[in-house]
Amino acid sequence: MILGTNPERIRAMVACAERLGVRRSSGMFREALKAVAFLSEEKIADKVDYLKNMFKWSDTEVAIAVRKAPMLLTKSREMLRRKSEFLISEVGLEPVYIAHQPVMISYSLEGRLRPRYYVLKFLKETGLVDRHRGFYNVLTKTERNFVDKYICPHKEAAPHLAQDYATACKGEVPTNFRFT
Incomplete structure (x- = not known):
């Protein structure tokens, strides 16, 4: 160019x-x-x-x-608006935190941000990971590393987590992740 x-x-x-x-x-x-x-x-x-x-x-x-x-x-303005609403309103990240980690804005909302947020939220709520685990660290993992660290170790405690994550990655976020 x-x-x-x-x-x-x-x-x-x-x-x-x-x-x-x-x-x-x-x-x-x-x-x-x-x-x-x-x-x-x-x-x-x-x-x-x-x-x-x-x-x-x-x-x-x-x-x-x-x-x-x-x-x-x-x-695009629309993409920025949607990611801003998600990261600030739904995830609860502080604007200054996002400014220092702006690469998260470049990730797909439906293919990465939402699915990983819901997995992390589920794992925190069920006590399977530390409540202070940072969202940015979860986002930046490769797909393989994410699955190995956050899905596979919880197969027994949360047998539907892998399927729920796969469904969420297709844009069909389950209403709640199941825990048995």
Whole structure:
């Protein structure tokens, strides 16, 4: 993409990424360039304002989030709204926590966020895992590691957990996880 781009446009993209707080030496710099490549300054400012309002972030918090996950600027308003409502209202995460872990916003709501949240909630409510287990750590596990750590060890205590999780991953979240 960059090889065929006007050198002036590349300079503008670099300057824009740097204004967002992403250093050239950062591993996120290339992602920031991709994020701003087709966005005008006005659209970027509009998206930053939307992120602040939707996630209840301060200027500092939105800067942290965008610096860590510049692709947030490319996400649709509807997707951001739905994830904000889920993470803040349903999961109960603090906005500042989300700003420091913005990668969670990039995960699929139906395919990862909801199913893993419901598994974790079930395991906490039934006393099968520590109540202080963090949601972010559960999200960032690979699928295999998640199943090995949170599903398989509880086969006897919660024999329907694996099926409920599989159902939830299809977008058909069971009304409650069964415990026998």
